[in-house]
Amino acid sequence: MTRWPLSYLPAGLVALLAVIPVIVLFGMAYEAASFFDTHNLKIIGNTLLLMWFTVLGAVLIGVPLALVTAYVQLPWHRLWLIVLAAPLAIPSYIGAFTLYAAFGPGGEIENLLGLPTPRIDGLFGASLVMALYTYPFVMLTTRASLCSLDASLVNAARTLGMPLPMCLLRVVLPRVVTGIAAGGLLAALYALSDFGTPSIMRLDTFTRAIYVEYNAFGLSQAAMLSLQLMAVAGLVLFIESRLTSTQERPGRRLVLWPGRAQVALMGLLVLPVILLAILLPLAVFTLWLVRDGAGGFELAYAWNSTYASLLAALVAVLVAVPVAHAAISGRLGRLMERVTYLGFGVPGIVMGTALVYIGLQLPFLYQTLALLVIAYVMRFLPLAVGSIRSSAEGLDGSLVRAARVLGASPAEAFRRVTLPLTLRGMVAGAALVFLEAMRELPATLMLGPTGFETLATYLWRVYEAGYFGRAAIPGLLLVLMSGLGLALMLSGERRAEFDVSEDYQR
Template sequence: MIFRRISWWLSGLIAAVVLSPIAVLCALGLGADLDFGGSLPRILGNTLALAALTMVGAVLLGVPLALVTRYASLPGQRFWVALLCAPLAVPSYLGAFAFFAAFGPGGEMTALTGIATPSVQGLAGATLVMTLYTFPFVLLSTRAALAGLDASVVDAARTLGMSLPMALLRVVLPRARNGIAAGALLVALYTLSDFGTPAIMRLDTFTRVIYVEYNAFGLGQAALLSLQLLGLVALVLLLEARTRTPRERPGRPLSLHLSPAVKVLSLLAAVAIGLAALALPVAVFTLWLLRDGFTGFDPSYLLNSVYASLLAAAGTVLLALPVALAASAGRSGRLFERIAYLGFGLPGIVLGTALVYIGLQLEFLYQTLALLVIAYMIRFLPLAVGAVRAPLARNGRDLSGAARSLGASPLEAFRRVSLPLSLPGIVAGAALVFLEAMRELPATLLLRPTGFETVGTYLWRVYDAGYFGRGAVPGLLLMLVSGLAVMLMIAGEERLAHRSTR
């Protein structure tokens, strides 16, 4: 009982820490100047336009590819699904950096081919990049919604004279609309929170202007803009929470017999996406590496990234344990768990702005590594909680109760039963937090100690200074980290599938 109370109090304290940045932003925003020189409608318009256009682009790419990869028999099916999902693991700012450097007057494509290419700056370029790196949200959610549909309904529509394309449009897709909507809302959430792509493409969205205001020492105005961005994020989260895909009784799986021409077009589309989202950044960074070598890159930047990410991973899983234990024990614990999940909805630039003010009030934290690690822990706590909570929810409570009935103390039951059951989730959660912290950009830019350079901040610095060739090493390193993230996700899915089969 005492052990459960300790986990409850700890999870309540963690929930309060997660809520503190929002409270700070509210306090700062109340005293801020509301006059933005008439630019607020433009900033809002750019932000909403980017989110809306990216959602449309992601749906137009993701839904047809989900239909083909779910229902059609393609050669090398698993390879094409993995290729189409891979852009999700790559930070969009890497793609934006590569596109920005490759296209336009004086770009790498013009230098190599002598052919003038259009610039990709502004709303069009940002939409293109965001669509390429977010459409897998729609692809995955639509594939999941399509998985349980019964083919007999489509067969009945076909027998009534409906063509196959019309049956897919009027029978299949309406039954998967909630899955499509869920993926589209995740795309909107990612787009609203992204800082690197709009900044590199020089599009004034909330995230970019917040960073500009912060650098101009307008912390109050940055907080006010952050609150407005949080309002948009909260609206998307509310809509996403209300979107649930209805379950159907499983029946005969649907199978599409596509013509060779349609199969070839589908594979060509997958190849084009892979070239644009994956091959182009690798080619650009490799070209710079061959041309400029390791100029300007200090190995200590990589060590700094690894060190901060390791601290964040260790601290986050330690915080996740009491939250997961309290959530598995009662209703109030589940409330604290939901509050902990708010951290993932806080854009990095918003969280950084709030923690900068907290650091100014607590001088022992200001511009310290501890404050940066705290930001990582708040931001990525949901990853660790979800990984730790799953094994506990599955069978930890019953086995722990059995151990208690056999005379074990609460601490002993935790040490000998709950902790070993949670160990795979702890390792997976720590790995996910480590990888995400390595790639986090806006919070690191705002909160890193003076002179503490990471791989991400160095990449941003060389972009800002125009020394693009020096971005080769950090760009390739971050691509490698992204590849590890994909491998970790695939390995986790295979383990879950193996356990389900057993």
């Protein structure tokens, strides 16, 4: 008789809870007045166009930057990578907010410098913002693929007379299609799930339409739109899964040594991206802070964000531990883990719609902090699971077996051996959940208790009220907290690169 691991039961319960919001959406959509109407065509068209232009822009910006940061030996190359990845530290709705406020008649640029600028809004504005804040996905995934390629094919092509640009285009890029597709997938899913940017840019997409229906008490229609949005996301995932590339063994990396003029040219080409994505938001928030001061900001908003995010991080880690260990125990455990990833693929506004309905059916949960924390945990649980699983997979199984030989029960061996050794992964997973919960906007708007303002929701309220100057402090705090998450990610990449280079030297 096969004995199942103890982690299977709690992992199964977590997987079941992850499916409930989708089941609820189907039940709600059954009562919708219409499945599809002419307005849906506009929403679908705008959403698909935004997704397409986002991916196109992210690839056009991210792939060249991946080639530069992977192969070109630049002065202060580590600083280049940090600066170019920095847009990941800024939520896209902050970028949309500051670009909308800076450009156009009466914008901050015209008021400060007297220079007339065109208004940035609509499909163009939303696509520009999304491309600026999603290109790091493409850059980092493509760069990871580039760093593992063997340069021998490029050197052979150069020996046969092929120019370097053609070598990169015809020899290198076809070998990293999977990396480009992975980054493009992240950019596409981000564009589909983002609520703040289309709303600020006044572009009717699924997320904005769902929020309008929610505010109009049309939960059934909001659920129908949510299911349609999930169907589009599922189609994107299916298309990406059909893209394959050949696997090859890693080798010595290609190294390019540019001249001073080439370094200056690359700097000039990158400058507009850095100006629009990083320096402009920081400059606008700093200007507002100097001009308007703290405004109506209260420290309670920062405390609310910290408290709710900390609770979500702690609960997520407690829930993720059995799921992660079930995933490395067998095929059924891996299936349970995959089911829990459903919440991460569901946009925050869709998750909020389902949980609002659940809260209405369970009055003791409606408009409580507990329901908001549940939303955070269900959305960002995969971050904690992935981090803990990575730590657990690296453990030496002989330690647990030795504990069992010495008389420890499975539970005691887990508590005294496995759990302490996965503590680093638990802390990293908690940090990632904490930082993502701090940034989450739509789920917080829909599920936060009455009067419970966070940094993200306060920023949204002052935008709606037109008091832009009051957004300075929450905007800068959100950028600072998100920057900590970026530092965690890049420090992990740096350790990985060190390990690879160390192995190569051996």
